Amino acid sequence: MVSRGMSQAEGVSPAVTIAHPANVDFTALFQDNFDYVWRTLRRLGVGERDLEDVSHEVFLAVHRRLDAYDPTRPVRPWLFAFALRGAADYRRLARHRVDLLDDASPLRDPKPGPEDQMMTKQAIDVVTCALDTLELERRAILVLHEIDGVTVPAAAEVLGIPVSTAYSRLRLAREDLTSAVRRIAARRGGLR
Numbered sequence: 001m002v003s004r005g006m007s008q009a010e011g012v013s014p015a016v017t018i019a020h021p022a023n024v025d026f027t028a029l030f031q032d033n034f035d036y037v038w039r040t041l042r043r044l045g046v047g048e049r050d051l052e053d054v055s056h057e058v059f060l061a062v063h064r065r066l067d068a069y070d071p072t073r074p075v076r077p078w079l080f081a082f083a084l085r086g087a088a089d090y091r092r093l094a095r096h097r098v099d100l101l102d103d104a105s106p107l108r109d110p111k112p113g114p115e116d117q118m119m120t121k122q123a124i125d126v127v128t129c130a131l132d133t134l135e136l137e138r139r140a141i142l143v144l145h146e147i148d149g150v151t152v153p154a155a156a157e158v159l160g161i162p163v164s165t166a167y168s169r170l171r172l173a174r175e176d177l178t179s180a181v182r183r184i185a186a187r188r189g190g191l192r
Contacts (some may be wrong), residue, residue, distance in 0.1 A: 043131065080148065091136060
């Protein structure tokens, strides 16, 4: 199993670099985007202890479908679709449902920065808990558009839904997130 931060020599076997019709170097794709897939899966509700396994499952699926990738298009929305399917499969397992309710770990970038102060941590905790309350369909469009910066039409294409449905889900996700943040912040005595 390849863990985060391993170099090609340490964790990726030469057998992984298979020539694909799209002429995409899988090893480079993996190394350049592993952290993105990891964060995306976390934002979509995959528990901390399962992130590495699910991330690797996502990249196995990517490897199997690499010939379908259009290199003229951005890679991250394409990877997001795989991450979304991986998170959906993960969340379907009943044993994980309890973990999602108990797992209140924050959505943090793996690299700590000066912004990681008390108020920021509290806000991140509240938003993380609020995100965990959203339905996966609404959560997916919210993460893809608001956090990853993908346009709504492009997100709709990635998710395989009509653009009007994507806008509707985004509006509902924003409303649900706002309500959940207010509810959680009130329960915790507000953000300090």
